[in-house]
Structure formats: C-alpha cells, structure tokens
Amino acid sequence: MPSTRLDLERIRAARGIIDPVFLDTPLYQCDELGRELGCTMSIKLETANPVRSFKARGTELVARLLADRGETEAVCASAGNLGQALGWSGRLRGVRVTVVASHMAPAIKLDRIRASGAELEVVDGDFESARERAAHLARLRGIRLVEDSLDIETCEGAATIGLELAGSAAPFDAVLIALGGGAMATGVGFVLKSLSPDVEVICVQPAGAPAMTRSWHQCRVVTTGPTDTIADGVAGRYPIPAVLDDLLSVADDAVLVSEASIVTGMRTLLECAGLVVEPSAALGVSAVLEDRDRFAGRHIATVICGSNVDMNAYRSWVHV
Known part of the structure; x- marks a missing residue:
C-alpha cells in the first residue's frame, strides 16, 4: 500500500457518510468512443448528481x-x-x-x-x-x-470513486484522471494502487496550467505564472507540498495536453457519448487523442468529473 496521508478504512467508512445520491455513479463501456479512440473506453460519470461534479x-x-x-x-x-x-x-x-x-x-x-x-x-x-x-x-x-486537496476529507471523499472503479467486473489497464489541486488524482490513485496495483494511474493537466504536472516530474513544488486554459477547474499555480507528496506515491505518470486537444475531447464526448462536459472533464479523452499509440488496444477508464459549463462558451468551442 502506498505511503500517503490517506487511509483505506476511512475511505470505506466514508461511503456511509456521503449522501447516496453521489455514490455508485454510472460506470460503463462506451463502444462508440472506444472505436473513435482506438481502445476500449469506459466512462465513470461523476456529473449525474445534484451538483454536476465529483466534489x-x-x-x-x-x-x-x-x-x-x-x-x-x-x-x-x-x-x-x-x-x-x-x-x-x-x-x-x-x-x-x-x-x-x-x-x-x-x-x-x-x-x-x-x-x-x-x-x-x-x-x-x-x-x-x-x-x-x-x-x-x-x-x-x-x-x-x-482547502480543497489539503483537507484530507476532500481527497478521501474523491477516493470513493476509486473504490467503485476497483470493484468493476472488467479490469482496466489504465485510469486517466484530471489533475488540478490533486484531490481526485491522489484519492483515486491511492485506492487503485492499494486494491488494483497493476492499473496504470495517469494524471492529465492542461499545458496552459502545468504547475502540478511539472512538480510531479521534478519531485518538488514548481509554481507558475498566470494560467492560460479553458479548463478553469484545474487552473491552479501553487501546488500544495503535502498533496504533491501523496501524488508522487500513487501516480504512474502525469501528462500535459493542448487546448486544441481539450476542445476536440469535448466534441468527441458529445458526438460519441452524448455528453456535454466542462473542459476539465475532457482531459482524459484529450490524453488519448494526443498519444493514440500508447493506449491502442488497451482498456482505459476516464473520470468525467464535471459538467458545469457555460453553454455559450461551449458552443463556441465545439461549434454546435
């Protein structure tokens, strides 16, 4: 089990505290999306709840x-x-x-x-x-x-997503997780590395807001200047040291994707899965679009983490 601030028994107990409306969100294989991306693609839909996100x-x-x-x-x-x-x-x-x-x-x-x-x-x-x-x-x-990500409750609440992924009947080769402050990435990553250690945990962040990804690669806190991304939900500049330590223990990789790929990912989710999502939720799909050979033929899961998106902006991005 990885050495982090998180605790598996507390995470399991959290399911008895969280309102059931936020638990056991849809997890399904989307064949059309998989055909488009060249892999088997499963979606964990964290938007089907009263606040339209995993938070x-x-x-x-x-x-x-x-x-x-x-x-x-x-x-x-x-x-x-x-x-x-x-x-x-x-x-x-x-x-x-x-x-x-x-x-x-x-x-x-x-x-x-x-x-x-x-x-x-x-x-x-x-x-x-x-x-x-x-x-x-x-x-x-x-x-x-x-404080999101610093407060362990925010990480362990998000980690219950990992319990549901680890309990899936169909095993995954990799799980793609949007990376911002790190609550979801550390939480889900911790559970997967504890219960399904062979699953590759890959964090995805916009190139226009790269602080946590750069920090992960350099194994130290790296701060950045102003962000430049439509993925506002993951646009932090000052990683939290304790969260980075957790991320270093549970993530296998952290990658950056372009704004063009984020927009294409949003459009692909609309066309192939019928999902209107905010930019942060398309990061996993964006990562596959940018590195198809890496994921070809593998079973990939991605967490669709939010759908609170301004529809005028959305239409201008995806041209619908």
Whole structure:
C-alpha cells in the first residue's frame, strides 16, 4: 500500500457518510468512443448528481465533520464546483458557507454557487487571489477554512470513486484522471494502487496550467505564472507540498495536453457519448487523442468529473 496521508478504512467508512445520491455513479463501456479512440473506453460519470461534479463526495465529509464539532460556518476558495458542492452539503447540515471565487470563473458556476445557498464573494485576480481572500476571511471570522486537496476529507471523499472503479467486473489497464489541486488524482490513485496495483494511474493537466504536472516530474513544488486554459477547474499555480507528496506515491505518470486537444475531447464526448462536459472533464479523452499509440488496444477508464459549463462558451468551442 502506498505511503500517503490517506487511509483505506476511512475511505470505506466514508461511503456511509456521503449522501447516496453521489455514490455508485454510472460506470460503463462506451463502444462508440472506444472505436473513435482506438481502445476500449469506459466512462465513470461523476456529473449525474445534484451538483454536476465529483466534489460533493468530499464536501459531504467536510460538512459532516463540521456539524459533528458544532461548527456552523466555513469558507472556501473555489473555481466553481467545490463552492457549489460545499454550499449544498453545508445547507443540509446547518453550516453557513461563504465561497470566494475569481471574477474569471464562468458565470454559470457563480450562479450555481449562489443557488446552493452559499454566500458568494467575487474578487479580482485569479484563483490564487481567491485563496488568499478566503484565508483572510477565515482568520477574520475565526471560522474553518476548507482547502480543497489539503483537507484530507476532500481527497478521501474523491477516493470513493476509486473504490467503485476497483470493484468493476472488467479490469482496466489504465485510469486517466484530471489533475488540478490533486484531490481526485491522489484519492483515486491511492485506492487503485492499494486494491488494483497493476492499473496504470495517469494524471492529465492542461499545458496552459502545468504547475502540478511539472512538480510531479521534478519531485518538488514548481509554481507558475498566470494560467492560460479553458479548463478553469484545474487552473491552479501553487501546488500544495503535502498533496504533491501523496501524488508522487500513487501516480504512474502525469501528462500535459493542448487546448486544441481539450476542445476536440469535448466534441468527441458529445458526438460519441452524448455528453456535454466542462473542459476539465475532457482531459482524459484529450490524453488519448494526443498519444493514440500508447493506449491502442488497451482498456482505459476516464473520470468525467464535471459538467458545469457555460453553454455559450461551449458552443463556441465545439461549434454546435
């Protein structure tokens, strides 16, 4: 079992805490997608839930922990999906949630944060500016700062996806996971390396937001300048050292893909699987498109991690 901050028994216990609406999401082989990509392709669909992303698996654990401790308020920075999920989970458990987001976040994600019941504060700058403001509010108010990927609950909640993948009747040769802050990649990767060690765990990140991938390859934290990608959900610049340590223990590879491949991946998922997804969710397909020989003839699974996408932007990208 890899040496990380995560614990397999806690992850198994998490299934009893997470609302069942977020568990056992569809996992199926998509033959048309496989024919297009030249491999056997299975999809783990993490958009078929009330917040349209995988993030609530982690926020369910966070909100339960806060409620058990009698804490009634929390704040987080979010590119969009975490804030919506924490708002949803907090509302059901009596936890008031404040979300700080960058003005560059898609309007649809900001609208859904508000609809979740969370208080939203929008700041100038990018996601890192939102992180700084959220940390300031936590100190000012004396409340819990929820930090995606650093808080182990966000990783172990996402890791329950790995339990469902590892329990699949059909074994996979590789699993492709979108890489941003690292919660999903470390969580799913940890479970797969613990239960299905022969499965190759491959993390995928946009070339326009490469901080965590560069860090993984250099085995040290590498920060970057401003990001340049439509995949806003994975566009961080400052990797968290503890998360990188976990990722180094569980990932077999980390690759970068171009913006053109991300757009083609989104279009391919629409045409072959009937799925409208946000750019981050197309990263796995994008990786296959860029290196078909590597994946030819193999059974690949990819996690479709979110579908909170602005439809006007989506149409302009995929030309529908």
